[in-house]
Structures are given as C-alpha cells and as structure tokens.
Amino acid sequence: MKHIVSGIQPTGSLNIGTYLGSIRNFVKLQESYPEHHFFLFIADLHAITIPRDRQALRRTIKELGALYLACGLKKEKLSLFIQSEIPAHSQMAYLLQCFTYIGELERMTQYKEKAQKQVSGVASSLFTYPVLMAGDILLYDAEYVPVGEDQKQHLELTRDIAMRVNQRIGEFFTVPKPLIPKVGARIMSLIEPDKKMSKSDDYIKSRILLLDDEVIIRKRIMSAVTDSDQSIKYDKVNKPGISNLITIYGAITNESIEVIEARFKNESYQSFKKAVADVVVEELKPIQARYKEIINSNELDAFLDEGRLYAEKIAMKKVAKLNHKLGLGRKQ
Ligand code: ATP
Ligand code: LTN
Numbered sequence: 001m002k003h004i005v006s007g008i009q010p011t012g013s014l015n016i017g018t019y020l021g022s023i024r025n026f027v028k029l030q031e032s033y034p035e036h037h038f039f040l041f042i043a044d045l046h047a048i049t050i051p052r053d054r055q056a057l058r059r060t061i062k063e064l065g066a067l068y069l070a071c072g073l074k075k076e077k078l079s080l081f082i083q084s085e086i087p088a089h090s091q092m093a094y095l096l097q098c099f100t101y102i103g104e105l106e107r108m109t110q111y112k113e114k115a116q117k118q119v120s121g122v123a124s125s126l127f128t129y130p131v132l133m134a135g136d137i138l139l140y141d142a143e144y145v146p147v148g149e150d151q152k153q154h155l156e157l158t159r160d161i162a163m164r165v166n167q168r169i170g171e172f173f174t175v176p177k178p179l180i181p182k183v184g185a186r187i188m189s190l191i192e193p194d195k196k197m198s199k200s201d202d203y204i205k206s207r208i209l210l211l212d213d214e215v216i217i218r219k220r221i222m223s224a225v226t227d228s229d230q231s232i233k234y235d236k237v238n239k240p241g242i243s244n245l246i247t248i249y250g251a252i253t254n255e256s257i258e259v260i261e262a263r264f265k266n267e268s269y270q271s272f273k274k275a276v277a278d279v280v281v282e283e284l285k286p287i288q289a290r291y292k293e294i295i296n297s298n299e300l301d302a303f304l305d306e307g308r309l310y311a312e313k314i315a316m317k318k319v320a321k322l323n324h325k326l327g328l329g330r331k332q
Contacts, residue, residue: 002036004029005142007043007083010060014067015207016280017197020184020251021148023071029146029179030074038078039140039311040068045083045090046133049126065300067210070291081307083136088315092135093128095322099164100131104157110150134158139315141174149185150196152178169325184251190224193240211288214281221277232264232272245276252279
C-alpha cells in the first residue's frame, strides 16, 4: 500500500496558518488519495530541540491530537500517533546521520533562523533536526509528504538522503515527493505580514488560534495591519497585509483571487475585514464543537493507541532491515 506521511510539532496552540497550510490539506488529500494510508503524527521529539516546559508540552500534545481529529480527518486508513512513542524514529535518525553531511545541515534556513534566536546555547538536536524529519518520512516509505512551503528545503534534503542510501546499499527507500497546497501554503502574521504566522511568535495578536472564541477572532482580524491605500487588491510586495487576508478568505471559501477582488472592488477595508472574520468564524465553529467532544472523552487515547500499534510494526521492521543492510549486529 502507498503511504502519505506528515507531522506537526506540539509547540503551541494551533493557529489558522497551520490549519490552512497543513491539517486542512490532509483532510482534502484523504479524499483525493483514497487508496493511500495516512501516517500523521505529533512531532514531540522535534519540539524539544528547543527547551519546553513539560506541563505545557503535555497539554499541547493532547490538544494537537484532539484538533487533528476535530478538523475532520476520517479514521479509515489513518494512523495518528505520537512520535516519541515509536522509538524507531530516534533510531532511524541516528542511522541517517551517517548519510548526512554537516555542510548540508549548515545550509538549512530554518536552522539558521532558529539558532540565532537561542540565548543559552544551541542544542545539537536543532542542527540535526532535518535528519530526524527525514527518518520520520523514510521509515514509512512515504510517497507523498504534505507540508507548508517552509518545509520544502527539509524535503529536498530528505530526498537527497534517500537517494544516497539507495545508491550505497541498493534500492531501499522510496524517494518522497512534497505536496504543497497552492493556496494557504504560507499564511502570514496579522501584525507583521512579511513574516509567517507562527505558533511560536511572541505576539499573540499575530495569529488566530483554532480555539479562539468569536470575539477574539473578530478583534484580531479587524486590527490586522494593512496599508493606507484602501483598494482590495492582491499585491504581496506592496500590500502584504491585504494580500494575506485575501489568501485566508480564498483558502477558506475556495474562491480565486480574481473573484474575491471583483466582489470587494467597491468595499472598504473595514467591510472586507468583517467578511474575512465571518468566514473564519464559520469555518472554526464546527471544529471547536467537535474538539470539546473529543477532549472530554477516551476517543483520542484509543485512536492514538491504535495508530501507534499499526505504525510501530512498519517502523521497527524498516530499522531492523537497515541495521542488517549496514552490517550491524549478529544476523548474517
Ligand atoms: P514553529 O513556529 O513553532 O516552528 P510552526 O507554526 O511553523 O511552528 P509547524 O509545526 O512547524 O508549525 O508546522 C506544521 C505544518 O504547518 C508544516 O507543514 C508547516 O509548513 C505548516 N505551517 C505552519 N505555519 C504555517 C503558515 N503560517 N502558513 C502555512 N502553513 C504553515
Ligand atoms: N519539521 C516539520 C514537522 C515535521 C514533519 C515531519 C513534517 C516533523 N517531521 C515529517 C512532515 C513530515 C515542521 O516543523 N513543520
């Protein structure tokens, strides 16, 4: 069976950037690839490359699990699991480090950005982070990996590592392809629209959380930074704020930029922002209702157990096979 693999870090409450760029795409892909099995996981090992408070991390892991389900993923052909519960992820990361060059990791822009922000030293795991990610993907021989645009470079490295291993030991890994959504691949911050909307941004006003209530959502969108020009036109360079709101509106309604520009041609920024807030609120209502149901039941735990069992078998086998191919251990 063919596989699709992706993960999200439990580094903070989910915002509409991760939702539109990632989770919602998984939901759509389940429809377009009905024959594929999906492995979606909570990347908690990735989250600790930067020091975290353990209570907060636990809370976020659970919240992320519940949100994955609340966003409408179908349970058939889906294994949802927590990365750290399958030790094969750490084992594969080590093996793949033996096939990754330091120079390759030094070129990773996410590493450079995150390393710069650290005040008390940079953990070596932040540097090797892309190798752990390559392992997540290659363990399951993923054919496709749905991610936002910011992960493209990591995916390219994963492909290079896979091809290098295949070249050295013979066909072993499927070389994965990224699936990057056309609309929504990069939702920007509401207050600094030249920066990506991020879970770990210091400013809470930069984002809309999936669990924010209606009053907050409206407030955040109405106070989103725009320009003084007053025309609702998509122009990423000169009008990044309005362009971002058009992207959000279009990603939710599935309407093209042209259709949106034409509809709001004679409207003020104020009334466009109200329309954006309306669609965001409507989109999030059913998700929030379902979330409340899941978080107060055993449904999530049971599903995570099932996911772990299914994924673990495949992952353990792949590590054992690679160990053997590399001459490790005693097996002849
Ligand atoms: P952090 O800021 O803590 O590094 P993040 O907000 O970037 O985290 P991730 O867990 O790294 O979130 O991302 C999960 C997925 O969501 C990835 O595929 C990523 O590309 C996508 N994603 C994250 N933020 C956005 C965004 N603003 N727009 C579109 N896609 C996004
Ligand atoms: N690095 C990703 C999260 C992530 C991931 C993965 C995504 C970890 N492992 C495997 C896809 C496939 C991020 O920061 N968004």
